[in-house]
Amino acid sequence: MTSTRRLRHWRGWLFVAPFLLVFALVFLAPIGYAFGLSLFRDQAFFGGTTFVGADNYALVLADAKFWESFLRVLVFLAIQVPVMLLLALVAALAIDSARLHAAGFFRIVIFLPYAVPAVVATLMWGFMYGDHFGLAADLNRLFGTDAIKPLSGGWTLASIGNIVTWEFVGYNMLIFYSALKVVPTDLYEAAAIDGAGTMRTILSIKIPALRGALMIATIFSIIGSFQLFNEPNILRTLIPNVISTFYTPNMYAYNLSFAGQQYNYSATVAIVMGVLTAIIAYVVQLRGARKGLR
Incomplete structure (x- = not known):
């Protein structure tokens, strides 16, 4: 390698060095630390x-x-993700069509809930879900029934999915809408x-x-489903008698660590869950790539 090429080589590394440093500190180091914790166990009697x-x-x-x-x-994941992506797809197609009046207004209205923090949205x-207060209680009193119980045992997961x-x-609508806006108009004219x-x-x-946007949204949704924490933890x-401390894997790891002081086992749960999530997301991506080649 000549001196000029060697200089260019090091210049490239200098440009990416800040990113690599941040990536190592905020991504690789926590994973390595968690993996190290998972290899040890607290001694109950000897300390x-x-x-x-x-x-x-x-x-x-x-x-x-x-x-x-x-x-x-x-x-x-199997129920909520398809429903959510289908609604997002329908919304994107409707907004992209020339027949919908005030498309910009509807785009903002549909996107606005994403700007609401998850904690605020869950609260x-x-x-509204409470059967002794809020909207559900008001509807029960209005119709003289107690059938509307979104937070009962059988409906809790569906309520969280909502x-x-x-x-x-x-x-997801914004992802689909952005993909639709780059479709060449020549295709529409030919059609x-x-x-x-x-x-x-x-x-x-x-x-x-x-197809590409659907794959990205699906993978993001899969990862998000396995990271489910805020909504059940706040509800x-x-x-408390319906949603347990191990209602989701993230809640299980969190409560093992902060309530049970079992840091090593909590780290192990997190590592296993991360590996399972990566495997499932990769399989979905691989199947989507194969279908795209057909």
């Missing part, structure tokens, strides 16, 4: 910690509470000349153009 290797991981894989919480968010919906959907439909109607244009031009103050 201190002892190296246990993969024993904590074996305990997590045999932990019924962990798998119960994992299956719960898996069910949440707001929690007040909050998350309300929060993130606008975010109109060929006599294609609205549905044929949507199915043959707009939906295929959204737990209203229904």
Whole structure:
């Protein structure tokens, strides 16, 4: 390597060095620290910690509470994510069409819930869900019934899904809408000349153009579902007998650490959950890439 090439090589590293430093400090270092914690266990009687290797991981894989919480968010993902993405897709197609009046206004209104902090949104919906106060209680009194109980055991997960959907439909709608705006107008003109109607244009031009955006939104939604924490953790103050401390994997890890002082086991739960999330997201991405090549 000549001196000129060597100088260019080091200049490139100097430009990316700030990013690499921040990336190492805020991403790699916490993961490494958590992984290090997962290899140790507190000694109950003698104090201190002892190296246990993969024993904590074996305990997590045999932990019924962990798998119960994992299956719960898996069910949440399988139902909530398709509903949310479908609503976002319909909203994006409606706003992109020339037939919707005041499209800019509707775009802002749909996106506005995403600007509301998750804590505020959950408190707001929690007040409406309460069967002794708020909207649900008012409806029960109006109709003389007590059938409307969004925070009852059978409806809790659906109620949380409604909050998350309300929060993130606008975010995903913006992703889809942005993808639609870069579709060449020549395709629409050619479709109109060929006599294609609205549905044929949507199915043959707009939906295929959204394949990449749909994949990105799906992966983000999968990761977000497995990170479910704020909504159930805040609602737990209203229904502690329904939402347990291990309602979701993140709640389980949080309560193990801050309530149970089991930092090593909590780190192990977090590592296992991160690996499972990465595997599922990668499989979805791989399947989407294969379908895109067909």
